[in-house]
Amino acid sequence: MINAPITARPDAATADVTAIDTTARGPLLFLLGSALSWLLISGVLGVITSIQLHTPHFLADCPWLTYGRAQAMAESSFVYGWAANAGIAIVLWVLGRLSGTPLRGLNWVLFGGVFWNLGVTLGLIGIAMGDMTSFALLELPRYVQVLLVFSWATMSVAGVLAWTGRRTELTYASHWYGVAALFLFPWLLSAAQVILLWSPLRGALQAVAAGWYAQGAWTLWLAPLALCAAYYIVPKVTGRTLPSYEFAALGFWTLVFIGGWTGGRHLIGGPLPAWIATMAIVTCSLLLFHYFVLVLNLRIVVGGGGMAIKFIRFGLGAYVLGGVLDALTAFRGIAVETQFTLFTTAQEQLALYGAVTMIFFGAIYFMLPRLTGRPWASSGLAVSHRLLVKVGLVLLLVTLAVGGWTQGVDLLNAKAVFPDILGHLNLCLLGATVAQVVLLLGNLLLFVNFCRSTAASALALVPMQAFFRPTATVEGVAR
């Protein structure tokens, strides 16, 4: 197999613009703009829920924003607002570029994107009104779920056309991960809806189905979206072929075949057959092979420079670390300490924010100059965004992990009383709130930079880059 095509001058972001980029500009910028808006909304909700954990009376009189609802809204807006919009925009762009021809079916992308965001908006309003479900990552009310399935399928049309209409028979790792994410998500979501919302299974079996969906959404949808971007951008920016690329297919199929079986990871000790938890332990351990292949293939990211690579390097590191932690905490002896504590929240943040979001940030920094045909409006805002997000994320993960471990030890201590356990957590929870505020500020800078960049692009009547070029392209700044 051959590696993804590599440009001779990967730093020349605006010189790399092709008709593939310009024709897809409108729909993809709409999706990216929506994604960043949802990221800010989820950030505000994240700050609110974080404050409520150490100051329970905060907004307690506002039924729309009690902790349960605000937490569900924060998670849903993050996953279905930010990650879904950004992920599909990135995947469609990558598939278009790999196909070698301009994307077709872009009206479907716009149409699906509008209805997807409408569905998420209605879903959040529904959650605020108390119509949420009780399943993790599936809290959106059931009356918007069907709309989401059809909207995603509609947006995916352009990706499918790009894949089937590609100029070469060869397929690359980016293809596999991108197409898998496009196809598997609607199947996964519709199956979960049937067994959890429309014709729900009985009793404890709902926990099994919810675990299957939550782990499936991570391993078969969000992770492939991010890896599609990483496998495309890393060789492009570093200018090197991926080492040990012949193992990439094995890594992909390991994730796809094994990922769905890890759903029992959160059910250890529950009122369920023991084989479900044992299966989770075995599959989480087997999945380490996927992470090993990823390290083999993408280790060249360590030597690369540039804004995109810095984000992707962080994201890949978090992805691998998250996989190792998942495998370790799946074992019963460790799960007894970490389950039902903030440590689990730290693992979720490591996966969703540390891995997926950071890789998406890197991809956005890489693709926006190519979509707009202009460099980012401000390299200062970009650098500030990177610093704030990294500081906020590290602070968030450390405070949650330390707090979670302390909580786990306290909960196992029969003499510890509940108010004391909460008292021990206070400092960590305050630290987590500070981290959420820092993350929100960082993401606000990205949003401002995005708006300025796209506005400058829209207002430009003639190609300006030959005459006016801000300090440098973001890709070029750190080079």
Place this chain on the structure above:
Amino acid sequence: MKSGPLFLLGLLVALTLSWAGLVLGANGQLGHLMPYYDEGESGTFPARPSGLAARGQLVYADLGCAA
């Protein structure tokens, strides 16, 4: 991986296997179980919450904490 239909079939099989193994497998083992009436305790298990517990469950569900 040149064959698109084969690739899609692989994805479908992968998803179906995990769904069938984990969800259908567990359902086959537990799904048919009925509540158990314990003559010694004169009650049915699992017991349905009553009184204050049932009202608390409704309040929790309304606030989005559980359902």
